[in-house]
Amino acid sequence: MIAFRGVSKVYTAGGREVAALRNVSLRVEAGEIHGVLGQSGAGKSTLIRCANLLERPTEGSVSVDGQDLLALSPEALRKARQGIGMIFQHFNLFGSKTVAANVAYPLEVAGAPREAIRERVEELLSLVGLSDKAQAYPSQLSGGQKQRVGIARALAPRPRVLLSDEATSALDPETTRSVLGLLRDINQKLGVTLLLITHQMDVVKAICDSASVLERGRLVEQGKVTELLAHPSTRLHQLCFPAFAPPTDAPSGRRVALTLAGEHARRPLLGTLARQFDVDALLVEGAMERVGNTRVGRLLVDLQGSADAVSQALAYLREQGLTLEEAAHG
Numbered sequence: 001m002i003a004f005r006g007v008s009k010v011y012t013a014g015g016r017e018v019a020a021l022r023n024v025s026l027r028v029e030a031g032e033i034h035g036v037l038g039q040s041g042a043g044k045s046t047l048i049r050c051a052n053l054l055e056r057p058t059e060g061s062v063s064v065d066g067q068d069l070l071a072l073s074p075e076a077l078r079k080a081r082q083g084i085g086m087i088f089q090h091f092n093l094f095g096s097k098t099v100a101a102n103v104a105y106p107l108e109v110a111g112a113p114r115e116a117i118r119e120r121v122e123e124l125l126s127l128v129g130l131s132d133k134a135q136a137y138p139s140q141l142s143g144g145q146k147q148r149v150g151i152a153r154a155l156a157p158r159p160r161v162l163l164s165d166e167a168t169s170a171l172d173p174e175t176t177r178s179v180l181g182l183l184r185d186i187n188q189k190l191g192v193t194l195l196l197i198t199h200q201m202d203v204v205k206a207i208c209d210s211a212s213v214l215e216r217g218r219l220v221e222q223g224k225v226t227e228l229l230a231h232p233s234t235r236l237h238q239l240c241f242p243a244f245a246p247p248t249d250a251p252s253g254r255r256v257a258l259t260l261a262g263e264h265a266r267r268p269l270l271g272t273l274a275r276q277f278d279v280d281a282l283l284v285e286g287a288m289e290r291v292g293n294t295r296v297g298r299l300l301v302d303l304q305g306s307a308d309a310v311s312q313a314l315a316y317l318r319e320q321g322l323t324l325e326e327a328a329h330g
């Protein structure tokens with residue numbers, strides 16, 4: 001488990017103070033994948049670097065697995081850091097070392113026996129699908145392969161927590177998907193807790209259980225991804241479902257924006273409106289998104305039928321717990 005409590009970070013540069021984090025409190029449960037989403041300059045890198053004290057907070061506390069990192073001696077912090085792996089946007093591999101030597105590096109630093117290192121490196125390269133590249137150099141690898149080496153190296157000391165600093169930002173969409181799939185597998189197979197920062201909503205949708213949004217150093221929301229997306233008022237929802245385009249034609253019925261999540265997204269609601277209420281739903285615009293094992297959607301529909309029937313249909317949808325907005329955003 002990772003806990004930030006009241007964390008602030010102020011940088012002083014050229015006599016000027018920059019508040020990069022302002023009173024951030026965030027809890028990531030053990031075994032979760034948590035994504036921190038934010039625009040450039042929001043403070044994401046600062047936040048993730050505070051999780052292993054590469055950056056020391058100006059105020060507040062950071063604990064990992066119940067250990068208050070700021071209270072540790074330098075020696076104890078060095079040990080605690082072995083339990084916190086990190087992967088980077090630009091991979092940070094040693095160009096002059098082979099893939100195997102890159103992965104072995106943290107184990108050599110920790111003084112592990114040679115044979116144990118050899119076995120562990122083999123196991124890790126197999127885990128990330130690079131057994132055939134052990135003797136290659138980073139310059140001979142694609143971006144996705146380099147990141148897989150970065151992941152293998154980060155996992156070498158068997159960390160409980162993995163920090164990902166925009167690990168897929170430099171990769172194309174397909175490679176991004178495969179690296180995210182690998183991170184999800186690692187989380188599930190090894191139970192590693194993952195804290196990642198990203199400016200890409202797609203990363204959050206693809207693998208995060210929970211997420212938070214950082215804006216100008218402040219955490220403006222946090223929660224389960226599916227729960228945040230189910231509410232049109234959240235930043236996460238608005239980032240996932242951009243506002244509908246302004247209408248160019250007159251509505252052909254009562255125009256309503258529907259947010260479907262969880263159970264609702266699995267039921268044939270529009271068919272029910274037709275059968276039970278004699279109300280047809282014309283789909284104007286919208287999207288359904290897959291989020292983990294569930295689906296979330298936002299649809300703009302024109303409900304067509306007698307005024308009474310449409311009112312009853314709307315009452316039914318509200319009773320079902322759906323979020324409805326008559327004045328669709330946009």
Ligand SMILES: Nc1ncnc2c1ncn2[C@@H]1O[C@H](COP(=O)(O)OP(=O)(O)OP(=O)(O)O)[C@@H](O)[C@H]1O
Nearest residue numbers: 011013018020038039040041042043044045046047
């Ligand atoms: N070492 C530093 N010295 C002074 N200011 C800094 C330093 N590092 C970051 N900042 C400032 O702190 C703020 C947050 O920066 P940070 O890099 O954490 O944001 P970010 O969300 O990771 O941005 P990006 O996505 O562009 O990397 C910015 O205003 C940045 O200019």
